[in-house]
Amino acid sequence: MEDKRELFKQPLHSIYIPCGLIIAGTLLFGLEYLPYSLTFIVGVCSFKYYEAYQRRSLIHKTQWRDLELIDKTLINRNTLIFRFKLNREDEVLDIPTGHHVACCFTINGKDEIRFYSPILNQFDAGFFDILVKHYENGVVSRKLAELREGQTVKFRGPFGTLDYVPNMAKKLALVAGGSGITPILQVITDIITNPEDNTSISLIFANESEKDILLKSEIDEIAKKYPDFEVNYTVTNAPENWTGSTGYVTKEMMQKYLPEASPENRMFICGPPGLKSLAVGLSEELGWEKDNVFCF
Known part of the structure; x- marks a missing residue:
């Protein structure tokens, strides 16, 4: 449900409409009161613009x-x-x-x-x-x-060039490697925190060793809480007690753990150049259309 209080942060509702009503009301009483109203409006507008300046985002698109x-x-x-x-x-x-x-x-x-x-x-x-x-x-x-x-x-x-829209895919296939998990995790978080986004998520997360799996406890917690999210880990150097997959991402691995190629499904890939090249090539072999595969 939309928070109506957010409307008052927009110029239309916090400045333009109130100022218009003040001027209209002033004219009903008499034109001679207009200078006082305009002085009041200038004061209010100055305060609003100062308030907006103070609340500006620290991160800027073009300025360091x-x-x-x-x-x-x-x-x-x-x-x-x-x-x-x-x-x-x-x-x-x-x-x-x-x-x-x-x-x-x-x-x-x-x-x-x-x-x-x-x-x-x-x-x-x-x-x-x-x-x-x-x-x-x-x-x-x-x-x-x-x-x-x-x-x-x-x-x-x-x-960035990703234009993610809720429910843009029925099923979302994710392939990540190493620190490439960070933008992938942004997508996952956005989906699971939006009750109106019903996207089903499957993730393959590749690393050199079990110790190299970043944010594993956070990812496991998400998988535990959200039934529409599944994760499969694969490591190149697996320990003796390892229960996940081993080796590089393969065609068979993607067939087993990710949704099938379909016009209503999407695939996002992020990781080292070698992993991205490998995953894109395998996605083509599995029938994924280029427009449905996105590389960060």
């Missing part, structure tokens, strides 16, 4: 903004979650599903830019998190790992 690091958490041997402070305690990072933000460091006189998908939660206010996997030769990931709380990083955004 310095955001303060307030926490970082080690997830595994080479992955951390970084938490950055927003403009206000009640501000929520509002970006389209599956989109990302740009992060910039100036290194040796050159701007190094990388894109990260925030880990979004509709109840998170005052901050946002990004999950970053550190690579041996990673330029930006190494700089992020060296950051201390209180230091700032340049961000702008959001960016």
Whole structure:
């Protein structure tokens, strides 16, 4: 149900209509009162515009903004979650599903830019998190790992081409690898928190080892609570007690764990270039139309 209180945050209902009514009422009493009404209206409008300026989003599409690091958490041997402070305690990072933000460091006189998908939660206010996997030769990931709380990083955004619409697919096939789970998790979260979105979700999540599976406890909790969400893990180096799949994503694996190719179904893929190329090729072999497959 739409919250009618949100209407009063729109210029039409909070400025234009009230001002029009004030002017109309003033003219009924007499034209001589109009200067006083206009003075009052200017004051109200100035306050409203100032209020809107104060509530503007800290993240800007074209301008770099310095955001303060307030926490970082080690997830595994080479992955951390970084938490950055927003403009206000009640501000929520509002970006389209599956989109990302740009992060910039100036290194040796050159701007190094990388894109990260925030880990979004509709109840998170005052901050946002990004999950970053550190690579041996990673330029930006190494700089992020060296950051201390209180230091700032340049961000702008959001960016992305996914135009997710609730119920755009009857069944959604998801293939993720490594830190590519973050935009995929945005999509999952958007679906399961929308009572009107009846999309059935199936996920294949590929990693090198069991220890490399990022956010596994969160994903397992979602699978436990939501019957329309299923996840299958596959690892290249499986331990002896491993009960999931092993090896790279295969055609047989996709046939078994993902919905069939159909005009009413969609597939989203995110991960390292090798995984994306592999999954796209396998989707074509399985009869998926290119327009129904999206790569982040």
